[in-house]
Amino acid sequence: MPELPEVETICRSLRCHVEGKVIRDVEIHLPRLIKWPSPEDFRAILVDRRIRVLQRRAKYMLFYLTDGWVLVIHLRMTGRLYFRSGDTPADIAAKVVFHFNDGDALEYSDARTLGTLYLLRHNELERIYGLATLGPEPLSEQFTVGYLKDELAKRKGKLKMVLLDQRLIGGLGNIYVDESLARAGLHPERKANALSDEEIARLHASINAVIEKGIGSGGTTLRDYRDGEGNMGSFQEELCVYGREGEACPVCGSAIVKTTVAGRGTHYCPHCQRKPS
DNA sequence: CTTCACGCCTGTCAGC
DNA sequence: TGCTGACAGGCGTGAA
Numbered sequence: 001m002p003e004l005p006e007v008e009t010i011c012r013s014l015r016c017h018v019e020g021k022v023i024r025d026v027e028i029h030l031p032r033l034i035k036w037p038s039p040e041d042f043r044a045i046l047v048d049r050r051i052r053v054l055q056r057r058a059k060y061m062l063f064y065l066t067d068g069w070v071l072v073i074h075l076r077m078t079g080r081l082y083f084r085s086g087d088t089p090a091d092i093a094a095k096v097v098f099h100f101n102d103g104d105a106l107e108y109s110d111a112r113t114l115g116t117l118y119l120l121r122h123n124e125l126e127r128i129y130g131l132a133t134l135g136p137e138p139l140s141e142q143f144t145v146g147y148l149k150d151e152l153a154k155r156k157g158k159l160k161m162v163l164l165d166q167r168l169i170g171g172l173g174n175i176y177v178d179e180s181l182a183r184a185g186l187h188p189e190r191k192a193n194a195l196s197d198e199e200i201a202r203l204h205a206s207i208n209a210v211i212e213k214g215i216g217s218g219g220t221t222l223r224d225y226r227d228g229e230g231n232m233g234s235f236q237e238e239l240c241v242y243g244r245e246g247e248a249c250p251v252c253g254s255a256i257v258k259t260t261v262a263g264r265g266t267h268y269c270p271h272c273q274r275k276p277s
Numbered sequence: 278c279t280t281c282a283c284g285c286c287t288g289t290c291a292g293c
Numbered sequence: 294t295g296c297t298g299a300c301a302g303g304c305g306t307g308a309a
Contacts, residue, residue, distance in 0.1 A: 077286090077287095078286090078287085078288085110286095110287095111286085111287060111288060112285085112286050112287050112288075113285090113286055113287070114285065114286060114287090154279090155279080155280095156279075156280080157279075157280060157281085161280080161281080223288095223289085224288095262280090262281075262282095263281075263282070263283085
């Protein structure tokens with residue numbers, strides 16, 4: 001569900017509620033979500049530790065705790081983190097609940113239960129393979145046109161697949177890849193290593209613009225996604241192609257097409273994003 | 278090394 | 294109305 005803009009929005013909405021809070025207890029209703037250490041140790045280590053700062057890296061949320069521990073949460077498809085003040089009713093469907101000393105709580109719920117939670121020392125974070133191998137993020141200093149050009153040159157696959165690879169760019173998912181390609185006017189099945197310099201520059205600018213607007217809109221709420229206070233995002237109103245099969249392209253009016261590329265639902269405008277034959 | 282199909286889970290929705 | 298199957302925004306694994 002959540003991609004970089006959604007995770008960033010959740011982090012922003014949670015910081016003022018959780019930073020500085022001391023964990024009093026942890027309820028674990030679905031132990032298999034805890035990937036490291038054992039659920040028993042996970043709980044025992046968290047109890048009495050304070051959340052110092054909450055940071056985000058791509059789609060990972062990192063809660064830096066006292067004594068060098070870091071709680072790492074990846075929401076995958078349907079994970080949700082919701083801050084609940086002590087005087088409001090608990091979510092009985094929550095899979096993991098972090099109770100704070102002041103009576104407030106942070107609830108993790110997850111319809112498809114594909115999310116992952118870890119508790120590691122700050123110098124052990126590379127044990128999470130996906131976190132250790134993340135590429136630079138959109139809008140970061142390292143994500144330059146030159147970087148994108150060099151990386152695309154090494155890839156023979158289709159653009160759609162390459163842009164979803166978190167080792168190349170950290171934080172893009174299915175929605176923002178489709179939107180980036182639409183705004184750059186590039187067909188999702190173009191070969192990554194066959195783009196002109198001008199097309200690469202356009203793609204780079206489009207990725208940054210889409211992610212920046214996505215964050216500015218508080219993310220994209222198509223179904224499940226809410227921020228840490230339960231608010232919906234509004235970027236769904238600005239989507240050009242994603243979820244708009246059969247609707248008119250905002251640029252040329254052609255009907256948006258949906259296909260499957262690299263096993264993922266893929267939306268594009270057949271006129272603005274022509275595939276050179 | 279890259280590329281790609283598949284499995285993981287469950288809720289929702291279209292079609293019958 | 295009730296059932297069935299396809300599908301869903303992510304990622305890790307393993308095979309080629």
